[in-house]
Amino acid sequence: MKLVLLYLCIICHGMATVDGARTNVSGGKPKSSGTFNVKEYGARGNGRSDDTKAFLAAWDAACKSSGQVKILIPSGTYFLNPIEFNGPCRDVQSLKFEMQGTLRATTDLRKYGNGKGWVEFRHVDGLTVTGGGTFDGQGAVSWPFNKCPKDKNCKVLPTSVKFVNTKDTVLRGITSLNSKFFHMALLGCHNFKGSGITISAPGTSPNTDGIHLEGSTGVTISSSRVATGDDCISIGQGNSLVTISGITCGPGHGISVGSLGRYNDEEDVKNVIVKDSTFQGTTNGVRIKTWANSPAITKVQNMTFDNLVMKNVDYPIVIDQTYCPFAKCDNSRASRVKLSDIHFKNIRGTTKRPEAVILRCSKGTPCQKLSLHNINLKNIGSGDTLSTCLNAKAEYSGKIFPPPCQ
Ligand SMILES: *[C@@H]1O[C@H](CO)[C@@H](O)[C@H](O)[C@H]1NC(C)=O
Numbered sequence: 001m002k003l004v005l006l007y008l009c010i011i012c013h014g015m016a017t018v019d020g021a022r023t024n025v026s027g028g029k030p031k032s033s034g035t036f037n038v039k040e041y042g043a044r045g046n047g048r049s050d051d052t053k054a055f056l057a058a059w060d061a062a063c064k065s066s067g068q069v070k071i072l073i074p075s076g077t078y079f080l081n082p083i084e085f086n087g088p089c090r091d092v093q094s095l096k097f098e099m100q101g102t103l104r105a106t107t108d109l110r111k112y113g114n115g116k117g118w119v120e121f122r123h124v125d126g127l128t129v130t131g132g133g134t135f136d137g138q139g140a141v142s143w144p145f146n147k148c149p150k151d152k153n154c155k156v157l158p159t160s161v162k163f164v165n166t167k168d169t170v171l172r173g174i175t176s177l178n179s180k181f182f183h184m185a186l187l188g189c190h191n192f193k194g195s196g197i198t199i200s201a202p203g204t205s206p207n208t209d210g211i212h213l214e215g216s217t218g219v220t221i222s223s224s225r226v227a228t229g230d231d232c233i234s235i236g237q238g239n240s241l242v243t244i245s246g247i248t249c250g251p252g253h254g255i256s257v258g259s260l261g262r263y264n265d266e267e268d269v270k271n272v273i274v275k276d277s278t279f280q281g282t283t284n285g286v287r288i289k290t291w292a293n294s295p296a297i298t299k300v301q302n303m304t305f306d307n308l309v310m311k312n313v314d315y316p317i318v319i320d321q322t323y324c325p326f327a328k329c330d331n332s333r334a335s336r337v338k339l340s341d342i343h344f345k346n347i348r349g350t351t352k353r354p355e356a357v358i359l360r361c362s363k364g365t366p367c368q369k370l371s372l373h374n375i376n377l378k379n380i381g382s383g384d385t386l387s388t389c390l391n392a393k394a395e396y397s398g399k400i401f402p403p404p405c406q
Pocket residue numbers: 022023024034035036037040
């Protein structure tokens with residue numbers, strides 16, 4: 001027994017020396033509660049030196065400790081290779097990742113694992129990411145290598161920040177700049193609260209979705225500003241209980257449910273509210289998009305889009321069940337994604353094009369329980385707008401402009 005302990009101690013001392021880290025381990029017991037400053041673990045924060053190891057050492061020490069724990073990233077610019085912050089952190093009650101500084105991504109694409117993000121938080125409970133700092137994805141140099149807008153078998157560039165299988169996460173007052181691909185992705189998260197998030201990339205940057213959700217439940221995103229080159233927020237397969245509010249979106253492609261119906265293993269999407277948000281110069285406002293020829297039967301159920309302002313938007317209200325981002329897609333079979341209980345209400349403002357309301361439902365499974373209430377969308381030039389429908393029987397109430405499909 002003694003021998004084993006001694007042996008373990010040699011290992012941990014050895015590791016501390018290798019990482020150049022100072023630890024607060026005394027007598028072999030992890031300390032309870034405390035602050036783990038990345039600078040005390042060797043981070044330089046000068047924007048050039050590789051601080052990846054120091055961040056990992058600080059995370060490991062924090063994760064191995066107990067109680068309420070903070071990882072502090074003081075102001076400065078920290079150059080980071082792809083990095084995974086892994087849990088579970090068994091004895092940690094809450095873990096605050098306080099980013100006062102900027103994290104800057106390497107631009108060397110060879111460093112990124114296939115399908116991996118740049119910064120990943122994985123399997124952590126009770127994580128709060130806050131502090132006013134910035135994730136700088138340095139995407140501009142890799143955007144020319146992104147062939148995804150044209151080629152469906154493209155190599156996907158890394159997402160800037162991923163939350164994977166986290167529980168009870170708060171993301172507050174954080175900026176994401178120029179991601180290479182998506183800015184943020186939530187995969188398999190439960191109970192996630194995002195607010196005061198600023199996302200920024202040029203309107204022309206490819207596939208730079210702001211926040212993408214998949215397989216997650218209990219997600220609220222509020223009071224945030226997204227200006228980017230793709231969807232401001234995209235709600236993919238397998239999500240439930242999602243509330244999006246107080247978003248300013250634009251430039252960008254709007255807030256989307258989808259795209260859905262492309263892969264075999266997709267789950268239903270249900271119980272989504274998008275409300276109290278503004279769209280400025282976006283290509284779409286709110287949109288549900290599903291591919292034709294979908295391999296599996298899935299459902300999109302109980303969606304409400306309420307109190308939305310459109311300013312100079314191309315297509316404010318869109319259901320597109322023949323979604324095809326490429327020049328050509330296989331449309332030989334109708335989409336098998338079933339839409340029901342879809343409600344658009346209190347949506348007003350201006351459009352750039354005449355087609356203000358597009359309800360293009362699947363021929364195979366026409367939309368059910370689709371309703372529109374108080375819609376007022378005028379063309380910025382002539383004022384004239386129109387509705388187009390396909391396999392859609394909508395119920396209308398309140399004031400409706402453009403007039404319903406005939
Ligand atoms: C170690 O603990 C002391 C006192 O609690 C604290 O001031 C210091 O920042 C800690 N160092 C590390 C590396 O966490």
